[in-house]
Amino acid sequence: MSHTVLLSGPPGCGKTTWILSQIQSYRGPSGYLRVTGYPDEGLAQARDGGLDLAYLRDQCPDLLDLGDLDQALAPHPADLLALIELPQFHPPAQPGLAGVDRRVMPQLQALHLNPDRHLHFGRDPELPRQDTLDFSHLQAWSLNLNATVWDPDSLSSFWFELVNGAYGDVYRAKALMNLPDGRAFFCNWMVSQEGSQFLPLQTLAPPDGRPERLSRLVVQGRDLDPAAIEATVRDCLLSDAVLELQQAPLRQRHTPPTRSA
Template sequence: MSVPNITVVAGPAGCGKTTWICQQIQNLSASVNVIYFSPGTGKVPIDQTHLAADFPNIKVFHDGQETEFLQQLAKFEAAYIELGFYLELTSVETILDGLSYQSLAILPPKLQQSEYHAWADKIIPGADIDTNIISNQLWRVPSNGQVIDEDSLQEFWYEITHGAYGQVSRAKGIFDVADGRSLYADFVAGVPTTEFLELDLPRHLEGRPERFSGLEVLGNNLDESAMKRTLEDCYLSEVAITQYQQQVKQILLEEKIE
């Protein structure tokens, strides 16, 4: 069996693992077949969805697909495995079942003598996150099929990132908004904030979207119940979804005619 060039990428939350992988994929020739796997994300595959939207030609595997991933490896020339901070570094050995790989750690510049240094074949400087913050609470919630009012989402995101629900060190999410777009939100404490990013996905303007959306928040003393209630308050009703979609379709039709 031919074995692809396997790179396992690890590092603290928010240091830039997915960003680095995306950069490597961009630099590869379009003829190179690429496979990507990020275990441990459960029903909230934010990075997988984001990466698949940016690179529709690569093969993306989700949590629980370890067997399928191994079976497909021989068909690809390059493979990337992203280990979330919540996984043991040795877990990749079980996944790869004896296959050789390059271990690479994306680390903040000030971090020294960590478990990542002992594990990695190569260290890549990542985002300058605050390594003194020890977050012990990870909250995940899928919102598949829900459509969100964008103004309400902006307000909710501001509250999350400004301490309304506890000390947040990392937050990311994918949301379907009323005009049919899918938006990616990303926050890392201590790193300059970015605007919502529209994913390269078709506008969904026919009922509830049948694609992934969801939220992940990492921090301390998080009020999960309050976050859940506020998020649900952002969801639009069936009637509101229909009205918004009809309005957007009419606007798009008029723009096309012009």
């Protein structure tokens, strides 16, 4: 029997982390959908751009993308666990399914998804509460970084500056970042945490030019300076020439020796 859970909560409360734990502990097929949340007075929703889905599918390659129309129209497996993530700033006025934001239902119905359970961070006791913050004002900004590769030392310096107020009061930051050796990291920070998470992706890109996978930076906070963030980011990215200088030795190291005649 399939089971569809709608999980809502404010930025950085742990929705994606909780969803990952459910997928990893479930023995049957799983699917995921992130629904775009709705802004509130003075509170802007972030443009995820597929960031959470990309990370979850790296960790769980068989995960179904429930936002894919072809998969939505195809029959779902009988024992599918469908997990829907909805950014939502304030707790629902009513418990359970009665508290689901009615604005989201047409999108779910178009994808043949009908939640049979609704959990909200900060309301339901089975969910963690330590990162559930009440925001009174929140800006959101994101930057598409597809096909970019970071200088590793510059990435560390930039991230430290970002979360420590160099570009405004950042409350939430997450990103997927590519490195020249083919690795990528899911970078995650919340103001209520003691430090940042730098979680390596399982999939490696060949050290042969720019990777094709999604790369993106998402920032939420107050008094943000997007122009300064973007300018610093551009200074931290590798040019084609420098990228080739760093990748060429890596390719030679993995090239099998040629037999002599």
